[in-house]
Amino acid sequence: MTLLDAVHSLRRAAPQRIDPAVWPVTTQVDVDGRLCVGGVPLTEVADQFGAPALVLDEAEFRYRARRYRVQLPERRTVYAGHALLSREVARWVAEEGLGLAVRNPAELAVGVAGGVDPSRIIARGCARTTADLRATAGVGRMVIGCGTEIALLASQLSRPQQVLVDSADLAARVLHQPMLRLAGLHCRAGEIKQALAEMAEIRDRHDIELPELNIGEVDADDSAADLTELDEAIDLALDESCAAARFPRPIVVVEPGHAITARAMVSCARVVAVRDGVVTVDGAAPPVNRQSVAVANRHPLGSTRPVTVLGRAGEVICAQAILPADLHPGDLLAVAGPAARGDALTTRPPVVVVRDGRAHLSVRRETIDDLLARDVG
Structure with a gap:
């Protein structure tokens, strides 16, 4: 009742x-x-x-996580762990087929302990130290926000690391590091057009077409209407930007966090x-x-x-x-x-x-x- x-x-x-x-x-x-x-x-x-x-x-959390994956089949969904993370939550995330975004080594440790495949983890953060970068290296993607982190991360690696950056200038610096592999760009949800212009610039300057665009945390509710609206907004921005730059549509990664947990x-x-x-x-x-x-x-x-x-x-x-x-x-x-x-x-x-x-x-x-x-x- x-x-x-x-x-x-x-x-x-x-x-x-x-x-x-x-x-x-x-x-x-x-x-x-x-x-x-x-x-x-x-x-x-x-x-x-x-x-x-x-x-x-649990049922509500799983439903909302699954809804993103089902309603946005052309996007790659990664749960933003800062919203709430424990070993049990990480296990749900893995079982529902989502990746995991972490901000620090502690969140990474909890995610791995909960059964998330490190190759499906995205590591980001602000003011990261050498120890932070060393501890999170080896995950599927690392988001790099400044030139200093590029040099520090490259110095800590024993094998190549896939990275995301937010500008053509940082991309150029990554491409000069033999241990770093540029996987794509990172931007905010409302900056898709600017990001596609940067990706086109990277292609023209370095003869490389980046396949991935991570638009970070999205705050849409999980209702069918809201998710459809989000998907249509992404499609519209991609259509206009890719046509203008004659750039192939990249894989778009979304990172819902509070949109999944708040109602649960x-x-x-x-x-x-x-x-x-x-x-x-x-x-x-x-x-x-x-x-x-x-x-x-x-x-x-x-x-x-x-x-x-x-x-x-x-x-x-x-x-x-x-x-x-x-x-x-x-x-x-x-x-x-x-x-x-x-x-x-x-x-x-x-x-x-x-x-x-x-x-x-x-x-x-x-x-x-x-x-x-x-x-x-």
Whole structure:
């Protein structure tokens, strides 16, 4: 029974409690008014694994990853791991036939540990050190953003490395390095025409036609209409640019990240205090502000009112949440979108995977002992 199929008295409240454009498709309300994701009541997640917690809907994640691959068959889809990455997520990515984009050696290690073929990994990053470049060399593609990285990377290689750059000038420098192989260009989604002009310039200057264009992270939703619109926009830009430059159509690589994860995640936290229109919970503000908060442990009773929801550090989780007027400490709130993983002086919440009415721990909660173990001063 989905929320919209619940008892008649809840139908009017559905738009206020759950926005179907934000929450996972599997979000439901049981007869006790508890929010359920993946068939699991969030109260059971909080009772078993503690709160705050990040709940990840496996079926939803897989569906959205698969949708990109199916709806964009002429594009190569690579999951942007910075959105959320664990060994289990990496395994899903590999099983759904996607590549993986990583930003640092830690993400690379997790991806490989999860079963992603290194040849299907793209490594990028800002201000990378020699150690960073050495650690990520050997993957399928490395995105190089400056001349310094070209020289540093070439000095660390024992075998040829495929690379992507973002300009004809950097391409010329790569072509002078015998251990580097220029695979294509990297650009933003809105810069396809400029990138094709650069690829044509590289062809004219160096007599080489690059076969690949990586347009980075795309933020389209996974709906058929949005993905069709994205695909048509790419095709239009390619048609115009390739015709103008008389350049063959390259393979286009897209890197959805939050477009896959945002609808698959719900964070939950318990109410600690309610005072003067301000609700404080024991969680933290999500990095992607979805602005949708709901009571997870019961039917809303009586009237509602707008409140500001704050995290335990006083940060704003939602500035204008419509919640029951009788909200009280101990209630469980759910926030559509990911939970903050914390910083160096907080313990990070667990990641709990739900599917088909079952929940299991995917990433355990960080403890005070974990923090102290790293502090060796």
